[in-house]
Amino acid sequence: HLTDYTIQYFKQIKKKYGDNWKRRTELRSFDNIEASRVVIANEKLYVNREEGFIGTGLRKDEYVCDCSDIDDIIVIRRDGHYLVTKVQEKAFVGKDILYAGVFNRNDTRTIYNVVYRDGKNGYNMVKRCALTGLTRDKEYTLTKGTPDSRILYLSVNPEGEAEVIRVTLNPKPRLRNLIFEFDFSTLAIKGRSSIGNVLTRHAIHKIVMKEKGASTLGGTHIWFDEEVGRLNTEERGHYLGEFFNGDKIVVYTRSGYCHTTSYDLSNHFEDDLIRIEKYTPSKVLSAVYYDAGQKYYYLKRFPAEAGEKPSRFIDENEASYVVLLMDAPLPRIEVRFGGKDKFRPPLVVNVADFIGVKSIKAKGKRLTTHKVDEITELEPLPPPPTTAPEQSYPASEKTDSVDNPATGIQMSLGFDDASK
Structure with missing residues (x-):
């Protein structure tokens, strides 16, 4: 009976001293926490776009954003290729970097709006997509993959914003409209491997943002x-x-x-x-x-x-x-x-x-x-009832009136004067 005796012994200790020694710890459930979402952003990310390097040690190059030492970084190059890699002090990711930033896995709300040229002389395509399900250090492409393809315009939108862009074409005989606008909100969001829609078959001189847009995803x-x-x-x-x-x-x-x-x-x-x-x-x-x-x-x-x-x-x-x-x-x-x-x-x-x-x-x-x-x-008091304002009707300039035989009261019929 040693077990029963021990249990009773501790119950007597709790009964005698429990009120004087309250619990100081707090009982609370634990949630699943993703480390990369709560770690302090204690590093700064830099990029050398021309040479193709990114890292936290390139202090003489262009500052990109704050990050933590366990973050993933997404890099998109001008040729349409992109990859996700871990933050390092210095890493080569390919020359002519167009965009670099912290990458959040399973983020379906960040939408990439892209205009690219298919090949050296191909059509200019436009697409909207989210970049999810990526393997670290594996290269992907935002274009069809045709050699000499090139991204002409790119925007990264955390809430799926859709802007309006102004497109200027290269001058060409018999080409009248050299400038036109395109609204990204008219384009559906598709997968990252989608080809996109044809924006124009003519050569583009430049693309600029005309107007920032609102989120197309809802809140x-x-x-x-x-x-x-x-x-x-x-x-x-x-x-x-x-x-x-x-x-x-x-x-x-x-x-x-x-x-x-x-x-x-x-x-x-x-x-x-x-x-x-x-x-x-x-x-x-x-x-x-x-x-x-x-x-x-x-x-x-x-x-x-x-x-x-x-x-x-x-x-x-x-x-x-x-x-x-x-x-x-x-x-x-x-x-x-x-x-x-x-x-x-x-x-x-x-x-x-x-x-x-x-x-x-x-x-x-x-x-x-x-x-x-x-x-x-x-229980709070109900709000006071709102009374609709009485409608007032303008009186006509001249009306004919007759007697109501049932009440003896004159009635205004409001006929127009036929002599006018």
């Missing part, structure tokens, strides 16, 4: 998983909304700080998070917080304006904390009293009537001077 749907504290696109947790390029997420903490951030899936968030949502500056928030210095509860309303740098929306005392944070247009709260004021009936507060909208730095208004036991959020 990215983002969820927040409360268990692991991370963003995802796999529909786990709380749905935050559809995000387009430039949209932000805003975060509010129990300690009274707020800030905006991108919707990058590698983002980390504070442990005392109380609200996370898509950033809408026009939204008005209502906050109930405890002022540790005054030792009273305060209520405030403020616009949801925040920046990338964390800012405080309650008083500066670090011991103060947020009790409630509401975004309903007409919220209500209930204050229950305790201690010597326990005999008092609960206080119901219509927030919009209690205090107006102030700046985010405003202190707010004290809720009560009595001892508070609990503050809870109630």
Whole structure:
């Protein structure tokens, strides 16, 4: 019976000392993390386009972007060939480099818009594609593969943007229209091995971007998983909304700080998070917080304006904390009293009537001077009904009128004067 005795012994230790020695570690689920998405970008990538070298050690050459030492780099050359290779201090990838950048595997939202010439004197083709499923250090081609093919225009679009380009042709007898425009949004996105469509059979002098375009893919749907504290696109947790390029997420903490951030899936968030949502500056928030210095509860309303740098929306005392944070247009709260004021009936507060909208730095208004036991959020008030404005009809200049035999009231028939 040694096993049973040992179990009972540890149960007695827990019963006797457990309340005085609380768990300090936190139990939390772990998510699958891709190292290349969360590692710090502690290196700088450089390129020598003419000689065909890329790497982190080419400090005298052209700077491309920040990267980490475990990233993959995609390189596209003028002849249409491209490859993916690991970041190195210096690597030869082929002369006449057109584009180099960090490559994210399984990224289907980055779309490459391409115009290329097929062979030395062939047709000029146009295509849109995503580059996925690539093997490291293996060469691929964006063209048909005809010798002497050449990329004439290339844009890399993280959100599938489709721009408008202006194409100038070489002068040629009987060729009237030397300049025309092409909108990439009229072209379907296909696989990386697709040939593309014919843009023109005439020789091209130059191509320039006329107008930047919007995303043709729609937004990215983002969820927040409360268990692991991370963003995802796999529909786990709380749905935050559809995000387009430039949209932000805003975060509010129990300690009274707020800030905006991108919707990058590698983002980390504070442990005392109380609200996370898509950033809408026009939204008005209502906050109930405890002022540790005054030792009273305060209520405030403020616009949801925040920046990338964390800012405080309650008083500066670090011991103060947020009790409630509401975004309903007409919220209500209930204050229950305790201690010597326990005999008092609960206080119901219509927030919009209690205090107006102030700046985010405003202190707010004290809720009560009595001892508070609990503050809870109630069902918000419904928004006031919107009444349509009465329609007014212009009176005609001249009308004929007759008597209604049923009512004896004159009726205006509105006939035009036949004599006119």
